[in-house]
Amino acid sequence: MTRPGFRASLVGAALSRVRSCGAASDRRRAPARQELASALRGAFVGAELASALRGAGKLLPYTRALIVYALLVLALAAGAPSQQPPPPLTPPTDAELPDGVTAKVVTFWSEGVPCYGRIFYPRGFDPAAAEKTPGVVLANGWTGLAGTLERYGARFAERGLVALAIDYRGWGESGGFVTLAEPVRTDDRLRRTQTTATVRIRRTRLLPGKQIEDIRNAISWLQGEPGVDRERIGLWGTSYAGGHVIAVAAIDARVKVGVAQVPAIAGRGVPEAAFTLEGALREDAVRRAREGRGAEWETGFSRKLMIDAETRQAAAEYRPFHAVDEVPETVPILFVIAEKEELMSNDDHARASAAALRGPTKVVEIPGITHFEVYRGEAFEQGARAAADWFLEHL
Numbered sequence: 190m191t192r193p194g195f196r197a198s199l200v201g202a203a204l205s206r207v208r209s210c211g212a213a214s215d216r217r218r219a220p221a222r223q224e225l226a227s228a229l230r231g232a233f234v235g236a237e238l239a240s241a242l243r244g245a246g247k248l249l250p251y252t253r254a255l256i257v258y259a260l261l262v263l264a265l266a267a268g269a270p271s272q273q274p275p276p277p278l279t280p281p282t283d284a285e286l287p288d289g290v291t292a293k294v295v296t297f298w299s300e301g302v303p304c305y306g307r308i309f310y311p312r313g314f315d316p317a318a319a320e321k322t323p324g325v326v327l328a329n330g331w332t333g334l335a336g337t338l339e340r341y342g343a344r345f346a347e348r349g350l351v352a353l354a355i356d357y358r359g360w361g362e363s364g365g366f367v368t369l370a371e372p373v374r375t376d377d378r379l380r381r382t383q384t385t386a387t388v389r390i391r392r393t394r395l396l397p398g399k400q401i402e403d404i405r406n407a408i409s410w411l412q413g414e415p416g417v418d419r420e421r422i423g424l425w426g427t428s429y430a431g432g433h434v435i436a437v438a439a440i441d442a443r444v445k446v447g448v449a450q451v452p453a454i455a456g457r458g459v460p461e462a463a464f465t466l467e468g469a470l471r472e473d474a475v476r477r478a479r480e481g482r483g484a485e486w487e488t489g490f491s492r493k494l495m496i497d498a499e500t501r502q503a504a505a506e507y508r509p510f511h512a513v514d515e516v517p518e519t520v521p522i523l524f525v526i527a528e529k530e531e532l533m534s535n536d537d538h539a540r541a542s543a544a545a546l547r548g549p550t551k552v553v554e555i556p557g558i559t560h561f562e563v564y565r566g567e568a569f570e571q572g573a574r575a576a577a578d579w580f581l582e583h584l
Contacts, residue, residue, distance in 0.1 A: 280307070280336035287347035289313065292339075297355070297410035299403045305362035306355045306407060307339055309346035314416060321418030323584040324351040324411045328404050330428025330453070332395065332489045332496075334361040337564065341425065341573050348577040350584075351417050355407045357400045365390040368481075395488075395500045397433065397507040404430075404437055412443070421445055421584045425576055428532075428560070429453050431524075432509035435542060438520050439512035446583040447516075448576040450525040451560050454538040456508030464506045473498045490561070510538075513545040521549035523579040525572045527558045549583070 286292060289312025296303045314322060325345055327338045335354040342352035356363040370387040404424065412419035423446040426434040431452020438444045466474060477483040477499060484498035516522065524539040535554075543550045553575045558568045 280339040281343050286343050290346045299406040302358045302364040306353050309342040309352045311346045311349045316416030322351050323421035324417040325423040326407045327354040328426045328430040330430045344573040345577050353411050357403045359392045359394040365392045393496045395496045396503045423580045435509040439515035447522045451563050454510050454542045456510030457537045457541045470502045513542050518547040521583045524552045526554050527563050528554050528556045529559045532560045
């Protein structure tokens with residue numbers, strides 16, 4: 190059973206979602222929202238899901254649809270663990286940086302979109318020095334932001350590395366995906382056209398292929414930073430981006446060393462064949478192609494937000510484990526895992542990947558912790574230290 194406080198927070202989130210479904214000026218929906226609020230509170234104080242759904246049949250159609258959404262949220266909550274992920278790490282201020290470490294906010298460009306990065310320099314860093322400094326790009330996982338990673342960047346800089354923590358397009362401080370809301374006539378004879386048009390800016394778009402593009406563009410930016418050795422570039426990824434470490438290292442020879450922390454590396458046991466697009470995924474793909482937009486769904490761990498349903502298709506097609514044997518034998522990969530990992534099997538993800546790699550590899554298990562505990566306290570220190578040691582040994 191979930192804790193009452195957790196259930197209450199889900200009810201509140203559902204009610205907030207209901208309130209956001211209609212404009213305040215749309216008075217026709219006000220009675221529906223009031224009915225839904227009453228129904229939700231009734232469900233919260235003890236009504237069974239089945240009886241609540243039967244009761245919803247007496248309400249307005251708009252209300253019924255929203256009740257189904259909210260009660261499904263509650264049903265999922267009934268099986269959720271009582272321990273919730275801790276809030277995200279706050280990025281270190283300049284005053285909190287290790288002695289001698291400096292940092293600044295930078296902008297890198299990915300497919301024409303300005304993206305956020307915060308770069309950390311080690312003590313005594315001299316961009317004009319003859320001896321260049323190795324650099325590392327840090328990438329976050331499912332719905333994660335750069336701010337969660339910046340303490341790792343500061344630790345890596347403390348150990349003598351230049352570290353760049355990034356936000357993907359459409360997340361955090363980075364720009365969103367810009368798409369046309371109406372047709373604009375252009376001519377192939379003009380490669381670039383400057384015009385005025387109505388556009389849509391999409392955020393929280395979670396597509397592994399796009400994130401990989403962002404990582405590679407961040408690497409390009411880092412290679413152009415004065416004082417950074419462009420021949421000694423490492424990649425650090427956590428959680429979902431642990432799979433990106435494998436995927437990028439398999440196609441981009443600029444990555445010389447990788448570290449995957451609590452990694453999700455999907456694909457073991459899945460045939461190396463084309464993904465079959467059918468059912469709801471196929472219908473959503475058809476809708477996106479014919480109407481320009483598809484469905485949405487709620488996801489996240491330490492925070493909940495809406496993303497496009499296209500993520501389900503992209504995630505199903507993303508199998509970084511199939512790229513393990515394409516990582517060059519000259520690229521050492523470290524895996525930092527949580528002993529009590531609850532989101533995936535360490536045997537099927539990190540350990541299986543380590544066994545399949547052709548080059549140097551190592552698995553460091555942090556005892557007694559779960560997936561999200563790796564970001565805090567002594568577990569954070571152990572993970573950051575192991576990663577920095579690996580980079581310094583192999584870069």
